[in-house]
Amino acid sequence: MHQPRFSAIYRVRCDPSVIEAKAQAIAIEQSVEMPLSAIDDESILRDIAGTVDSIDELGKNLFEIHIGLSVATVGGDAGQLLNMAFGNTSLHEDVVLHDLVLPDALEESFGGPRCGLPGLRERLGLPVRAFTCSALKPQGLSSDRLADLAERFALGGIDFIKDDHGIADQACARFAERVSAVAAAVRRAVGATGHATRYVPNLSGDLCQMQRQLRIVQDEGLEAVLVSPMLAGVATLRALVRDWPNIIFFAHPTLGGAARISPDLLFGRLFRLFGADAVIFPHFGGRFGYSPDTCRRLARNALAPNPRLRASVPVAAGGMTAERVPEILDFYGTDVMLLLGGSLLQARERLTDVTRAFTGTVARYP
Amino acid sequence: MHQPRFSAIYRVRCDPSVIEAKAQAIAIEQSVEMPLSAIDDESILRDIAGTVDSIDELGKNLFEIHIGLSVATVGGDAGQLLNMAFGNTSLHEDVVLHDLVLPDALEESFGGPRCGLPGLRERLGLPVRAFTCSALKPQGLSSDRLADLAERFALGGIDFIKDDHGIADQACARFAERVSAVAAAVRRAVGATGHATRYVPNLSGDLCQMQRQLRIVQDEGLEAVLVSPMLAGVATLRALVRDWPNIIFFAHPTLGGAARISPDLLFGRLFRLFGADAVIFPHFGGRFGYSPDTCRRLARNALAPNPRLRASVPVAAGGMTAERVPEILDFYGTDVMLLLGGSLLQARERLTDVTRAFTGTVARYP
Secondary structure, three states, X not given: OOOOEEEEEXXXXXXXXHHHHHHHHHHHHOOOOOOHHHOOOXXXXXXXXXXXXXXXXXXXXXXXXXXXXXXXXXXXXXXXXXHHHHOHHHHOOOEEXXXXXXXXXXXXXXXXXXXXXXXXXXXXXXXXXXXXXXXXXXXXXXXXXHHHHHHHHHHOOOOEEEEOOOOOOOHHHOHHHHHHHHHHHHHHHHHHHXXXXXXXXXXXXXXXXXXXXXXXXXXXXXXXXXXXXXXXXXXXXXXXXXXXXXXXXXXXXXXXXXXXEOHHHHHHHHHHHOOOOEEEEEOOOOOOOOOHXXXXXXXXXXXXXXXXXXXXXXXXXXXXXXXXXXXXXXXXXXXXXXXXXXXXXXXXXXXXXXXXXHHHHHHHOO | OOOOEEEEEEEEEOOHHHHHHHHHHHHHHOOOOOOHHHOOOHHHHHHOOOEEEEEEEEEOOEEEEEEEEEHHHOOOOHHHHHHHHHOHHHHOOOEEEXXXXXXXXXXXXXOOOOOHHHHHHHHHOOOOOOEEEEEEOOOOOOXXXXXXXXXXXXXXXXXXXXXXXXXXXXXXXXXXXHXXXXXXXXXXXXXXXXXXXXXXXXXXXXXHHHHHHHHHHHHOOOOEEEEOHHHHXXXXXXXXXXXXXXXXXXXXXXXXXXXXXXXHHHHHHHHHHOOXXXXXXXXXOOOOOOOHHHHHHHHHHHHOOOOOOOOOEEEEEOOXXXXXXXXXXXXXXXXXXXXXXXXXXXXXXXXXXHHHHHHHHHHHOO
């Protein structure tokens, strides 16, 4: 009889004396957003108002609460799922959105990646080994300079070359000009190596601008793009995935503000749910402070077998070095993509050589 | 000779021994995102790489740092401004984006609200007094029930009636059906009161869906809509403001806490910069933990005289009650909109009476 629910799991820091009131306040804030006493409709109290399903003490002044929320309120919209799960509650400093438990039908309605890990393995003809990726930077280079870098990366046999996420549609390297120049450079290198390196341009602006950028991507015969869902809006990612089923979508974590939504949920599960084929995140021990546990959970979430959602490829990034490749592969296994940017660019004139060493290490592993 | 810069101001929590290294790391992360030693282009080191302009100790293990970033990297895109100001650095738990100092030309290129406070005062014929607003909720009600509520609010002489931000395009009250029903109900009430109450439907989904929703809004003769920029993406807000110059845009703060951007900057300055005519935020002492200082700074940012940007109307909300109206007006003055939702709805059958008391208090103030 009851309408379907999903479960939002929060970690709350507060005094034990107020946790019950806080849990009830969150249940209301994330659903009807008004005093229950002011609601006279029984079906809303029963089906729509959030419910406090459990409160567990995890440690001193730290609680985990499970709140039941109505699936009907999501209305099939990705932004609305984030809105109902964490919208106004994100304004509270003492609450973190820790996890979501979604019913099968809701997962199925979003549908996840169109290509994902299995599609990438098939399209690249790489059934087992890890994928390799690097980044064009710094921002500010001209299209020709970026194209030159891309050619040298591609000559090193790398699988994917993405734009830095800070490279948008700027005067120094306009999207159309840059994508054309880099695509041509990569085609030349592919002709020389025989290895099908793929260029991954970064989309920016609003949805209409991104649609125009994707038409350029398609005209250049490219297969993959980079999107930043927390900048663009998760509904924008969903719209692109729906409209471009043959494009491989990389999701970038920028503005992910991961202190408040747990990164294994946001990048590992939600970006996958909304259709990202590959999800970039900072591996531990680089420039960002994620723990090994967070990285492991994130990768597991991206890969977890799910009859309704293809796996997303976890892309470990953020200050990785070539020396760490075996260690990283030991940690994740080979269902992973390794993204090395600055550490390869630091080799300057030896860029192609160090790239070749990197791709060779990955190919020979273990 | 130097290319124009904007300044990003961060608050960083760390040991004094590492603040210089952290500041330099943020300057690089938010610009070239690679070791400076790997960059051989002098113009990029000079014009594009971020600069640490100052480091000040605010208290024990708390620092304020000013980082200079290149205006050219923004490329006129709202999402890209957030990306350059806080993208990857949002992933660090110990850094908050505290403020931005933007050159005049950059402000001018975004342009701010098309209508804003002066436009609202003119269109509503209200040169002095504060504006009043309420909210349709709970989510889950049918279009007819929401229309009935709206009619009773409008009979109380309120200026704006917005959808709750959780009311999207759900099966229980589809956007087209709801907007049509509520608009008709408000028209009936306006015919009775002579006061031009305006209904503010909530847009949701991706940019294309929002454009379709705006065509319905226009067809119904409505003048205002609600958008959630942190869900939809700030570039989506910009695109809508550009395409619909006669529509009044209310911005909702939902999901605005997740990225740890100071609320007076995000809601007061950035939402204004990107074109929001009215910015909703939680007033202190309601359901959210903002301090009086934060609220005062936020309202001042929205209103600060600026020859390039019209003022946005600060909309104080989040658990306000009618009893607090004089106190809130004493605090903000009358360049404000007061949003009372649940506390009016709690009156149930007396909804129109308490709404009339609320609008009367505001009209008679001081």
